Structures are given as C-alpha cells and as structure tokens.
Amino acid sequence: MTSVTRLTAVYPGTFDPMTLGHEDLMRRASRLFERLIVAVAAGHHKRTMFTIQERLEIAQELASKYANVEVIPFRGLLRDFVVSHGGKVVVRGLRAVSDFEYEFQMAGMNRQLMPEVETLFLTPSDQYQFVSGTFVREIATLGGDVSKFVSASVHQRLQHRVKHGSSDT
Numbered sequence: 001m002t003s004v005t006r007l008t009a010v011y012p013g014t015f016d017p018m019t020l021g022h023e024d025l026m027r028r029a030s031r032l033f034e035r036l037i038v039a040v041a042a043g044h045h046k047r048t049m050f051t052i053q054e055r056l057e058i059a060q061e062l063a064s065k066y067a068n069v070e071v072i073p074f075r076g077l078l079r080d081f082v083v084s085h086g087g088k089v090v091v092r093g094l095r096a097v098s099d100f101e102y103e104f105q106m107a108g109m110n111r112q113l114m115p116e117v118e119t120l121f122l123t124p125s126d127q128y129q130f131v132s133g134t135f136v137r138e139i140a141t142l143g144g145d146v147s148k149f150v151s152a153s154v155h156q157r158l159q160h161r162v163k164h165g166s167s168d169t
Contacts, residue, residue: 009089009120010082012039012074016048017154018058019136021093021128028122029091030066037085038063042075049137049161058154079113090119095129 011029015022015038030036040055048055056073063069074081082090090110092103107119123129131149140146140158147155 006034006086007089008035008037008085008087009033009091010037010039010078010085010087011091012041012078012081014041014043014046014048014133015055015059016043016050016133017136017150017158018055018062019128019131019133019150019154021095021124021131021149022133023062023151024125024128025091025093025122026063026069027066029120030069032120033089034068036066036069036091037087038069038071039074039078039081040071042073050157054157058157061153062151077113079110082117083114088117090117092119092121094121094123095132 009029009032011026013022026036026038038059040052040059042052050058052073056071059071063071072081072085078090081087090107092107094100094103103121107121110117110119124131136146136149136158139149140162143162146158150158
C-alpha cells in the first residue's frame, strides 16, 4: 500500500483485557493502514481489572507482530488524542446489533468534534463475535475457563489476577 501521506488510524479502547477479538481487529486494521495506533484508554469512566501499565504491556506484546502498529496510552477526549497523533480514521469494532446504537452515536459525536476524521466499523471474525472484555473478566472472576477468548499470555495474567487480587486502577 502506498500513498502520498501516511494514513494513520487509531484503534481506541480500554482493552481490559485485550481479547482475541481485539487482536483480530488489530491484525485486520494493520493491513488497511500504513500506521495503526492502538490507543489504550486510562479507563477513567470504569474500574479496570488491569492497571493502565499492565494493559499497555499486554497490548505492546500482542502488537509486536506488526511493524506498523504502535501502542500509546491516552486519557481525556479521544478527539484530542487522534488530532495530536495525526489520525485520519478511528477504528471501532461492532460485535452485535446492541453495539451499533452506542457506536453510531459516538461516531456522530466524534464527527462533530473532528469532521476531518472518519470512523470505520469492523466486525470481528465469526468466532469472536460474542467475545467481550466484560464477559471475559466476569467468567474469569467466577472461575470459568476463558482460554479460548484470550491469548495464552493474557490468560496467564487473568489467572494470576483472579488468584492474587484486582488492580487498583
């Protein structure tokens, strides 16, 4: 892929934890853009199982397979982050119809805040359509097996977290 300017996309999320669905979208988006920034949100609006530092480490490990993917933390408005990093596209995942309404409203608001940036919705591969970080956390916390929803290293971290206690955000 070549272009006059380097097309930068931003894939934002809390990634708590990063699931195989997140990895799937990261892999696919990395093939569409010259530069993909995985923007790990501080998660100010919700309590996270993993600290921002842990979520960054996980995302960096999983993104290391892709030369054009960077992992950067952010807090505050997504608009400020996207503009300051030269983003032209925001990548969002849509798993089910229930995601659409929220994501559609957010895309509309982002269009008002940054009209020069487009939102691109990607659907996960079939096997990841119902995987969510919220479900993974809940199943893991209740002692269920989440190994088919997350990478081996994330699974190991989840088991350790459940056994030894939660983060302090």
